[in-house]
Structures are given as C-alpha cells and as structure tokens.
Amino acid sequence: MKRSSIKLTVSLILMLIVSCNDPETVVTNTVHTDGSVTRKIQMKSIESDVNKRFKTSDIQVPLSNTWTIIDSVEVNKKGDSIWIRTAVKEFRNIDELNLTYKTDSSSNRNFSREAGFKKRFKWFNTEFRFSERIDKVLSYGYPVKNFLNSEELLYFYSPESVRNEKENGPDSLKYKALSDSVKHKTDKWTGRNLVSEWIGEFSSLTKGTTDKDMSFQSLKSREDYFAAIIEKEDKHLDSLWKNGILLKEFIGEANALKFKTEADSALSVITKRLTADFKDYSVRIVMPGKLIGANGFIDSSKVLLWPVKSDYFMAEPYEMWAESKMPNAWAWIVSGVFLAFVLTGVIVRLMKKD
Amino acid sequence: MKPGSEKYNKVLNLLRESKPLLDSTDDIEREVVRQIMKINHRRITIAGVFDFLFGWVYIGWVRRCLITASGAMVLVFVFQQIVIIRRIDMLSKQIVVVDKGSLSKQDDEVERILAGYRNFGRRFPSKTARISEIQMKELLESVNELKIRYKEIDDLIEGDPELKKLIEKKLIENNRNNTNL
Numbered sequence: 001m002k003r004s005s006i007k008l009t010v011s012l013i014l015m016l017i018v019s020c021n022d023p024e025t026v027v028t029n030t031v032h033t034d035g036s037v038t039r040k041i042q043m044k045s046i047e048s049d050v051n052k053r054f055k056t057s058d059i060q061v062p063l064s065n066t067w068t069i070i071d072s073v074e075v076n077k078k079g080d081s082i083w084i085r086t087a088v089k090e091f092r093n094i095d096e097l098n099l100t101y102k103t104d105s106s107s108n109r110n111f112s113r114e115a116g117f118k119k120r121f122k123w124f125n126t127e128f129r130f131s132e133r134i135d136k137v138l139s140y141g142y143p144v145k146n147f148l149n150s151e152e153l154l155y156f157y158s159p160e161s162v163r164n165e166k167e168n169g170p171d172s173l174k175y176k177a178l179s180d181s182v183k184h185k186t187d188k189w190t191g192r193n194l195v196s197e198w199i200g201e202f203s204s205l206t207k208g209t210t211d212k213d214m215s216f217q218s219l220k221s222r223e224d225y226f227a228a229i230i231e232k233e234d235k236h237l238d239s240l241w242k243n244g245i246l247l248k249e250f251i252g253e254a255n256a257l258k259f260k261t262e263a264d265s266a267l268s269v270i271t272k273r274l275t276a277d278f279k280d281y282s283v284r285i286v287m288p289g290k291l292i293g294a295n296g297f298i299d300s301s302k303v304l305l306w307p308v309k310s311d312y313f314m315a316e317p318y319e320m321w322a323e324s325k326m327p328n329a330w331a332w333i334v335s336g337v338f339l340a341f342v343l344t345g346v347i348v349r350l351m352k353k354d
Numbered sequence: 355m356k357p358g359s360e361k362y363n364k365v366l367n368l369l370r371e372s373k374p375l376l377d378s379t380d381d382i383e384r385e386v387v388r389q390i391m392k393i394n395h396r397r398i399t400i401a402g403v404f405d406f407l408f409g410w411v412y413i414g415w416v417r418r419c420l421i422t423a424s425g426a427m428v429l430v431f432v433f434q435q436i437v438i439i440r441r442i443d444m445l446s447k448q449i450v451v452v453d454k455g456s457l458s459k460q461d462d463e464v465e466r467i468l469a470g471y472r473n474f475g476r477r478f479p480s481k482t483a484r485i486s487e488i489q490m491k492e493l494l495e496s497v498n499e500l501k502i503r504y505k506e507i508d509d510l511i512e513g514d515p516e517l518k519k520l521i522e523k524k525l526i527e528n529n530r531n532n533t534n535l
Contacts (some may be wrong), residue, residue, distance in 0.1 A: 073494050075502065292441045298448060335427055338458065341407075341425040346403070348412040353424055 022107075023085070024051075025060045025281040028303070031130045033288045033326065035117050037097055043089045044082060047138075054085045059213045060108050060281035060308075062100040063087055093117075094318030110134070112315075123331050127292070129320035131284055132306075134313040137273050140200035141315025143194040147185045155182050159282070159297060159307040186311070188231070193315055194270065197224045201266035206259055214255060226250055278310035296320055337349070 023043035030038040041061060047053040056063055065086040071315035074082045091097040094117040103115045112135035149155055153180055155163070166175040212218060229249060233240055241244040247256040247263050251349045256263070283306045284299070296306040304322050312318040383508050410416040 071490075071494075073498060122406055124431055124433065125438070290442075291445060293445060294436055294448075323441075335431070338471065339424050339427065342420045345408045345411045345417070348408045349417070352411075 022058055022279055023060075024045075026284060027061050027281060027285040028286065029115075029130065029132070030286040031117065031128065031288060031322075033119075033126075033128070035093050035119060035293045037091045037094065037117070037130075039089055039091060039097065041085075043085045043087075045083045045085075047083070048081070053083055053168045054103060057107060058279075059106050060279045062106050062109075063102045064100075064105075068138075078105075107277070110276060111137070111278060122325075124327070124335070125291075125325040125327050127323060128288055128321045129321060130285055130287060131319055132285075133317055133319045134308070136313050136315055136317050137196050137276065137310070138193055138270075138315050142189065142196060142315045144189055144311075144314075146188065147189040147192075148182065151247075152178065152182050152185065155179070156186065157312065159305065162297070177274040180320065190314075191230050192223075192227050194274065195230060195277045195347070196220075197225055197264050197273070199223060200224075202259075202263055202271050205262040205266055210255075210259070213253060215257075218252075222250075274314075276310075280307065280309050282307055283320055283321070287322050287324035289324045291322065291324045294322040 004174075023045040025044075026042045028040040028042070028184075032038070033087075041059070041063060043054055043059060045053050067089045068304070070086045070088075072084045072086070074084060076082055097115045101115070105112075114133050114135075116129070116131040116133065119127040120129075123319045144156065145203055157174075158166075163179065165177060166172075169175070185249070198314070199216065203219060206214065218332060229246070230237065237246070244256055244260065247260065248255075251259065251263075262274045283296075285296070285304045285306075287304075294304050299305040306320040308318070308320075410420065511521060
C-alpha cells in the first residue's frame, strides 16, 4: 500500500520500493455469452533493459507463457521509447480464469482476487453479470463511505486521469478543495482503521489473559479516545509508541507493562497489513449485448473502466461488476404469436356474440 | 295380430331365424369403404379451420386461462422494459472518463468489432505466424517510422491551409474516379 497518512506508518511506507520496472497495466476482460472470457493485458514500460522489462513478478496480474504475446514499441512526443507488451488468452470459463488467481505469481499475489460470471434467463432477455472481486485487507476496518459524502466518494474512486483533469480544469479551485477534503478525511479514516485493527488484533492476542476492562468491547468503547490521541500526536507517534507512553495512555500503566509484547506484536501485524505492497492497475470489461448496469466508469471508447488501488479494498471488498442483457429473438416471436392468437380468439368471440 | 299374441311371437321368431341372403358382399364392403373414405376426405374449409383453432373461445376456463397468461406476459414485458430503461438511464448519468493514455482508439475499435463478432457466437480461427526476431524488429521500426512520418505530414498539412485545400481537392477527385470505376 502506498498511502501515507499517519506518521507511524509513513516511515514504513517510505521504505516501499516503487520500482521503475513496474509497467503501466490495463487488463481488459471481454466476456462472451457462453461464459468464456478473452483477457487482454496491455503493459507499457519505459525500461530499456529487455531483461528487466515485463518480468512476470513485476506484473500486477497473473501472466504465464501460455498467453499469446505481442511486443511493440512506440515513440512518444518527447522521443522516448515506450515498450508495449500485449498478452491475450481465452479462458473457457470463469473457473479457468480463477485458477490463474489461485496459482498467482504476479506482484500482487498476496491479495485474494476472484472473478465471477452469472447468466440468468428472463424469457424476453438473457442477463449476464461479470465481476472481479478483491478481498479486504483489514479484518476490523471501517468502510470509507462512513467518512466521505457521495461527491467525495465519487472523487475517491475516480481514475487518476479524471482527478488530474478536474484539478487542472476550469473549476480547479473547487476540485482542489475537494481533493484536500478527501485527503483529510481519508487520513482520518486510515487512523481510525489503524486503531480499530490494533484493538482487534490485541484483543485476540490477549484473549483469556486480561480483565474485563481490557476486553474487546471495553477497548472498542474507548476507540474514539484512542483515535483522538493518534490524530493529536500525529507527529510524535513513533517516539511515543517506542517509549510506551501511548500504550500507557491506552490501557493503563500496569497493563502496558504486562502486555507490551502483545501490543507490539499486534502493531507489527497491522503495519504489515497496511503496508503490504500492492501495484495499481486498471481493469476494463467488455460485456456481451447491451450494458444495463455497472459500478465503474466509462472511458472514451465506451468501455467500462475501474482503477484498482489498495485503498479501495483496505477495509471492505472491492467488487468491479457489470451487467448486460441480450434479447432472446425466439422468445419475442413466440410471445408475439401467442398474443396475436389470443387476441384474435377474443375478437372472434366478441363478433360471434354480436 | 297383437303384440304378445302367439301368432305374433311365431312371426317374430321366424324373422329372427331367417338371415338375409347376402349375394353381393363385395358390393356392400365397397360401399362401406367408400363411405368411410368420404368421411376422411371431407373438404377442409376455412370455417372448419377457424372453428378448430378458435374452438377454445367457447370453453370458459380455457378462454380465461389464455387471457390471463397473455396479460401476465404483457405485464412481465412492460416491467422488464421499465427496469432496463431505468438502469440504462442511471448508467448514462455515470461519469464519462476521457482516458487517452490507457489504450489507443484504433485498438478499442478493433476490440469492439471483435466483441460484436463474439457476441453472435462466432470465433476467429487462431493463426500462427513464424517470423524471426530481426524481421519483427525491422517491422516494428518501420511501423514507428511510418507513424512519425505520418504525424509530420499531418502537422505540415494542418499548418498550411493552401496545401490542405489542394490535398482535399485531390482526395475528392480520387474518390470520384473510384466511384466511376
């Protein structure tokens, strides 16, 4: 995760190596009516060394030598070479696609990802649903929607290009203010997640060995107070924790001495979770028939687009889904003939009555 | 002769015991077969077909069932269409992202055509091509060079209105020639 908010995690986050080998990756899933999926991964890199470029372990999604790979190169306006690798593979069904996630060796292999496909027959139409889901990282976190309003949420989930465009567009002041507000609130959200996660982990580590005032419920009731301290002491969190001052404030001096090891272990576990390295990418979905619903964005080529960032699945699963429908021509014909038949019968009956 | 009298009973018994003399059984058989065939080959009239098809309208419960089924079908259709239209309307209000950097437009168009073909259940046959690495490199270089030159020419044309007019004129002439052919 590359987010920076609380000083305690900043130092660890800064240690993350943001390699220049990371390609800019766009995954396009073309879903077919029979449930098969053609997956195309397009990777762009500026890395000139062929041995360092497009290494499987650097790519954000599973890729193996069973894919059809096409390499090309483009020259941008500055005259730099941009190496493009396009990998394509047809998956017969969703299980086959999920198998690649189970045997994942990509850079994001530590994150649980799953695709889903549903086909529903509804007489006049057949509806299709395709989804890609990433499981949440934290066990005790809060959904971001509890901290942001609808406008801020939309901005939070927006692709980087949209944010940049808005912040440099005609309403730049408005969007810069919105950006600041989102940043401030997401910092607060991260802080609250950190506290909640620590309480959860600490409680499970000390289960059965603590008094009532140290139970999960008791600690949870003081969560607001803990979060306020963290927010207030943002700049000195590292030293305050190391000196044990923060822990004494949380659980009292006697308990702080008694459960120092558990408290440190809990913090270690959650910092590991919060700082797990996830490489961002984008997902696009092309559905069969007419699109009727989706929770993503629509790009310039009318294809659904989702940015995939670690923040999105920190405290709740991130599901990218799309639904479409295809009319069943035979059902329309059968229904039309049936209606005409019944209507004619009714007319005949009325005529004979007269 | 009154019914029940002895004489009456004698006559009746006599008639019962004396069977008719069938001297032309073949004629009788032929006549029976003819009558049967006549029934089977009765002429199909429009009125007959109409009665056969719409005979149900005179049976109350069949009529009610079919009308109810039709009504239900219309309701399902209307409901489904309303739901779909609402969902499409909601979808159209969603933000449109202009993400120029992600993929080239040409690529997207090919993708859409490909999706269109696939939606109708067709599959493109897979093909394999053998090409050496040097040839591939040369090809890529040529394509890139071509792209750069194309861009240069495009910029040149855009920057010179007279040249643009001249080229447009030539293109129109070419199109005309092609049409004539």
